[in-house]
Amino acid sequence: MTVALHEPSTTPSVLKAGTGPDRPPIIDCDFHNELDSIKDLYPYLSKRWRNHLETFGIRHPNSGYYPRFMDHREEARPPSGRTPGSEVGFAREDFLDPYNVEYAILNPLSPVSSALDLELGAALARAANDWQIAEWLDPEPRLRASVVVTPQDPVAAAAEIRRCGADGRFAQVLFMGRLQEPMGRRRFWPIYEACVETGMHVASHAFGAYGHPITGAGHASYYIEDHTSPPQAVQANITSMVVEGVFDRFPSLRMISVENGFAWLPPLIWRLDSAWSLLREEAPHLERLPSEVISEHVYVTTQPIEEPPRRQDFLNLIEHFGDLASHILIASDYPHWDGDNPDVVLPSGLDEELVKGIQCENARALYGL
């Protein structure tokens, strides 16, 4: 594919002009609905689990902490003072309306998915999904949600996926990037089976912790390293799903990388193809080039978008995606500090159809919106 370049650009292809309904719509593939505290879930929990939270709390694998500056954009905090992203009304006027968001995919990052007590995890997941239905999907028709699950308990997760799948407003199942085992391992297959049955996809969102070091060479020291490393986990997860044959077993399943940036995908494909041609005897069940499998099944969201020093590098990057450019989805990560402004992340001069695809049409086709 060749990227058309109009230079100098007088009319930016990104949607800077105007706010609200006058501007072309976007479909935001990473929009965070936040809990102000776990108490937000109390109305959706039984007395037993409310008591448990009051008397014990949630245990997680202890993975240490990286001192940092901030989690959220302060100016996205609602007037009530609650956590940014925790009120649908404010998020609507602060982001959905001005950016003319046609649809946004909710990714609730909660302390639920890594709960060690699996029964508590299942109860919390169910509560989080009910909370999403009542407080996000019902009041705001432009939202689609990700099913919260505890992947460590695939049976409970599959049941929860089937329960939510019946609602029709859930688009995908949410995994955090760093798991106990890579996503292709057999233990997770009941989850994918439920996804396929309910017409949902599976998303791997940056970060998370399940006790392993955050890199293949141990625990890094600084938040800047923590924040640089999510592409590693998602690359390992994509590799695992391809090499284990998940997509051969579940051909309609799609995997979406969220909040990992996206410039690493072409080099990953090149490396996987060359590794496959070298080592394919080890995994003879894998009959096709990994690049072919990825080109059908793997999608990437843009944020945090890589910022090469030269505009031409970015255009080359898009060329390196080739036909896979139709798998690039725009994402804001609203309301987190490291989010992208959908208006300015793509350089001017990109082909208009390509931009429209990234901002809207690729997601529409993927999620059937």
Next chain:
Amino acid sequence: MIDADVHIPNPRLRDLYPLLPEHWVEHFNNTVDKGASQEYYPPRSPVAGRRGGLEELREAVFDQGGAELAISSCLYAVDSVHNPDVAAALAAATNDWQSREWLEQEPRLRGSVVAPIQLPAAAAEEIERCADRPGFVQVLIPARTEHPLGSRLYHPLWKTIERSGLVAAIHFGGAPVMPPTPTGWPSFFLEEYTAMAQVFATQLTSMIVEGVFDACPDLRVVFLESGFTWIPSHLWRMDKEWRNLRRLVPWVRRPPSDYFREHVRVGIQPLDAPPDPAHLGEVVDQLGSDDLLLYASDYPHVHACDAGDLLFRLLPESLGRKIRSENARSFYRMGG
């Protein structure tokens, strides 16, 4: 031509007997312990080294390969040995064996000091012991370590390497106890092999942002068997993160990509190439300097394609010359 990455086989334990202290010889003779038996590669896979002698190496690397100099390393996994005394003894004996059986026998061959990197103080001692021996030009550091290499734990070791005048060669492999990915152990070596590029990315980020090059401004690092087509996108990400989060690591005063270009060189094998050669040319250009790539055959390991052949056909003659020999000559300060 300078071949920046060739391998000599692991020593057999009996090769080391004449060089080990007597009580360790007795230990190995009388116990089940047979040395550093772990491997970085499944032993019979195509990427694993075949056992070949000096004659075979001479023929393949110098006579047929056309190298005038070759930088060798021995991937003996002393980093897999938990017992610190055994690890240090095996490393020392391996280095003496490399000197005696390989480097002293072949003047065109250069070597890498094997060191128990899991024990930074012991590693530093071994490096100091070997630094001035003829033939050793670098220290071998397996890519997978227990802590990322920028960690403050390793700073005294980096000082030692900087002072020794040796290059630090970070090479595919490593045997720490943790999984090779942040999301656990994959089922297949194919996955581990693929993920090793991200391990190199980790080490690059770690060494730069944790200030290794600020503490050791003369330190030189070479990545071997790392691949390089993943590097541009990682540089973009690192520079972006630095602009956002620089205040936490204020000793990093320039964009990380600057440190990379100043301090790090990269062997060309394996070449994880895009299918379109034009795209490969763009990736080489995105590295941002002609000084970075070093010709490397990775003898006797097999890879998916012949990196040298592909690059030299594609790139301008002047850049090809730099990759063939000039970059290595100047980085390793080989003169001539």
Next chain:
Amino acid sequence: MKYVVAEASEIESGGRKIVSVAGRSIGVFNLDGEFFALRNRCPHQGGKLCEGKLWGVIRSERPGDFEYRPSREILCCPWHGWEFHVRTGQSWCAPERLRVRRYEVETVAGEEIAEAAEVTAAPIEDPDAPSPGMVKGPYTAETYPVSREGEYLVVEIPG
């Protein structure tokens, strides 16, 4: 064009006021009695830069070493933390190529503003003015009442 944006006493040392001038949002900062004005738009992704926190200066010669000067002159964008020097508008991460738009600020007596207004024959009592006392001319205060007794901060917008 010069715009009256605030009474000098309104912004205390270490404080700031975000004003809207000639269609632009601008942050006016008081650093120990000196005033500086910056465009309230980060050149990175358009974040509301002037709503960010002010930080001191940290220098470091080696890992783990922090030499801190509590000047609070470094403005960090609330979106991604990009740092800009309030005095110059220069970015800390790419000083040679990146800066936020900076405007000249001066402290001017109300009397001088009124006289300048008379010289240019602009009506002191503009019937369209949102409040009495607004002046036009070399000094424009879009929403700002000026009295001859006060001291005012005036921002110059070229063009």
